[in-house]
Amino acid sequence: MICVQNINKYFHRGSVNEVHGIRDLSIDIEQGDFITIIGSNGAGKSTFLSCLAGTHAVNSGTIGVHGTDVTHWPEYKRARLIGRVFQDPLKGTCANGTIAQNMALALKRGKPRGLGRGVKVTDLDLFRRRLQVLGLGLESRLRDRVGLLSGGQRQALTMVMATLVRPDLLLLDEHTAALDPKTAAQMLELTRTIVTDNGLTTLMVTHNMHQALNLGNRLIMMHQGRIILDARADEKSSLTVEALLHKFHTQGEGDISDRMLLNTSRPMHA
Amino acid sequence: MTLYAFLGALEQGFLYGIMALGVYLTFRILDFPDLTVDGSLPLGASVCAVTVTSGHSPYLALTLATLAGFLAGAATAILNTKLKILHLLASILTMISLYSINIRIMDGPNVALLGAPSILTDLEKTGLPLHVLSPLCFFVVATSVMAVLIWFLHTEFGQAMLATGDNRHMITALGVNTDNVIIIGVGLSNALVACSGALIAQNQGAADVNMGVGTIVAGLASVILGETICGAPTIARTCAAVLAGSLVYRIAIALALSFKLGDFALTPSDLNLITAFLVILALTSPMLKRRLAR
Numbered sequence: 001m002i003c004v005q006n007i008n009k010y011f012h013r014g015s016v017n018e019v020h021g022i023r024d025l026s027i028d029i030e031q032g033d034f035i036t037i038i039g040s041n042g043a044g045k046s047t048f049l050s051c052l053a054g055t056h057a058v059n060s061g062t063i064g065v066h067g068t069d070v071t072h073w074p075e076y077k078r079a080r081l082i083g084r085v086f087q088d089p090l091k092g093t094c095a096n097g098t099i100a101q102n103m104a105l106a107l108k109r110g111k112p113r114g115l116g117r118g119v120k121v122t123d124l125d126l127f128r129r130r131l132q133v134l135g136l137g138l139e140s141r142l143r144d145r146v147g148l149l150s151g152g153q154r155q156a157l158t159m160v161m162a163t164l165v166r167p168d169l170l171l172l173d174e175h176t177a178a179l180d181p182k183t184a185a186q187m188l189e190l191t192r193t194i195v196t197d198n199g200l201t202t203l204m205v206t207h208n209m210h211q212a213l214n215l216g217n218r219l220i221m222m223h224q225g226r227i228i229l230d231a232r233a234d235e236k237s238s239l240t241v242e243a244l245l246h247k248f249h250t251q252g253e254g255d256i257s258d259r260m261l262l263n264t265s266r267p268m269h270a
Numbered sequence: 271m272t273l274y275a276f277l278g279a280l281e282q283g284f285l286y287g288i289m290a291l292g293v294y295l296t297f298r299i300l301d302f303p304d305l306t307v308d309g310s311l312p313l314g315a316s317v318c319a320v321t322v323t324s325g326h327s328p329y330l331a332l333t334l335a336t337l338a339g340f341l342a343g344a345a346t347a348i349l350n351t352k353l354k355i356l357h358l359l360a361s362i363l364t365m366i367s368l369y370s371i372n373i374r375i376m377d378g379p380n381v382a383l384l385g386a387p388s389i390l391t392d393l394e395k396t397g398l399p400l401h402v403l404s405p406l407c408f409f410v411v412a413t414s415v416m417a418v419l420i421w422f423l424h425t426e427f428g429q430a431m432l433a434t435g436d437n438r439h440m441i442t443a444l445g446v447n448t449d450n451v452i453i454i455g456v457g458l459s460n461a462l463v464a465c466s467g468a469l470i471a472q473n474q475g476a477a478d479v480n481m482g483v484g485t486i487v488a489g490l491a492s493v494i495l496g497e498t499i500c501g502a503p504t505i506a507r508t509c510a511a512v513l514a515g516s517l518v519y520r521i522a523i524a525l526a527l528s529f530k531l532g533d534f535a536l537t538p539s540d541l542n543l544i545t546a547f548l549v550i551l552a553l554t555s556p557m558l559k560r561r562l563a564r
Binding site: 053074075076077079080082084086090091092093094095096097101104105106108109110111113114115116117118119161 | 422424425426427428429430432433436437439440441442443444445446447448
């Protein structure tokens with residue numbers, strides 16, 4: 001469904017600070033794939049997601065979605081196909097808008113925006129139903145400013161907004177990393193529910209190996225801008241944290257981050 | 271202050287209030303500090319003056335002035351979004367260009383409009399004295415503009431504009447081309463400023479290339495005074511606050527200019543100092559209030 005062929009991404013190209021962020025990366029993402037992505041700091045995980053979303057233009061290679069070449073589509077145009085949740089909970093919502101206004105903006109993702117009413121009374125029911133799934137009581141606070149919500153609540157709202165209009169591809173960029181452990185666990189459960197209930201094609205970057213192993217049907221390990229492991233279905237379910245660490249040591253020339261090591265201990269609420 | 275001076279201040283408040291609403295649109299909604307307004311106010315006046323003196327209707331003049339203002343704002347926004355020039359610098363470039371352009375339009379530094387028809391000409395037949403008619407008429411115009419702006423900011427596109435100023439990441443990820451929103455937003459803002467300039471020219475009977483000096487400061491003063499006095503909990507309330515801020519600003523200036531202490535009196539050349547003082551007062555008053563409450 002999504003076909004990425006030999007993409008390369010450089011930063012500061014031609015200067016002494018040149019970084020080759022993504023190296024000849026190719027991958028076919030099937031309809032309904034839930035892929036978790038792990039890798040050390042600077043492996044290119046977030047850069048890869050940004051290349052898919054169009055935030056970064058690739059220097060070479062092609063990206064196709066359903067047979068359409070979207071390589072040169074700007075970010076806002078790709079948003080028709082892609083829903084996103086960022087690491088920073090403040091990035092995915094408008095603090096000065098109400099919950100209803102934010103939901104209404106998300107309902108128009110990838111559609112033309114005209115002079116019709118921004119928040120339509122007829123949509124409020126839909127908003128309430130979608131927010132009810134969160135179990136956070138947000139459905140009764142539609143007129144509250146989003147700036148009043150906690151980071152976890154804002155991230156949950158972002159998740160609902162990203163999937164309010166069914167995306168062809170859902171990109172989750174370490175979307176639980178900035179949350180406290182309990183909220184992160186709830187967020188993860190919500191992710192599992194929304195993604196599996198709707199059969200969404202999803203890419204999720206994480207620093208937590210247990211998350212990567214427990215969620216999804218496919219696991220990708222990245223290192224220095226390349227995919228060094230692509231485990232599907234059975235191969236993925238037979239993977240263990242130890243096996244992943246071993247892979248890191250052999251393929252990754254031993255440089256795994258402290259954060260990665262810390263995350264190998266079993267999380268409290270997972 | 272005499273009643274006559276008070277009515278004059280109200281009239282000025284409503285006229286410049288339209289400009290202040292434009293400044294609010296860029297400064298607060300789009301988070302785009304826009305100095306173009308110092309050029310687009312006289313641009314509106316110039317276009318209006320030339321259209322009226324060449325024998326066309328004052329309403330057509332108003333429309334053309336508003337369109338010219340939109341183009342000036344769009345030019346600034348294109349410099350910023352497409353050519354990646356810093357917003358502040360982009361607006362200064364358009365502003366200084368407009369100085370030359372305005373002189374070209376008027377074929378000189380000013381055009382007199384004394385005796386020329388204005389939008390008040392038809393209304394004078396009602397028999398109301400001009401010093402009552404004129405603030406009344408501009409009250410209707412300013413509040414209508416405010417109502418349209420409030421309606422616009424609640425539309426799908428208006429909401430996208432609010433989000434563009436608030437969180438560009440988010441609204442881009444939701445499929446909005448923020449460059450276009452900024453071009454239209456800054457364009458609309460300057461359309462309002464030019465419309466205000468055109469009305470001012472009709473009202474004072476002249477257009478002058480230097481009449482725009484300090485527009486941005488007066489606009490900001492109105493926005494900040496209004497928000498401080500009336501609060502800004504909702505869009506509608508804030509728009510009303512901006513208009514009220516413009517009235518307060520003009521009344522404060524009228525009061526200051528009528529101030530006399532022995533031989534000492536403030537003159538129109540002290541306006542900038544008075545404005546700066548008012549803005550500082552408005553900006554610091556919430557802090558002072560909190561200090562006093564403790």
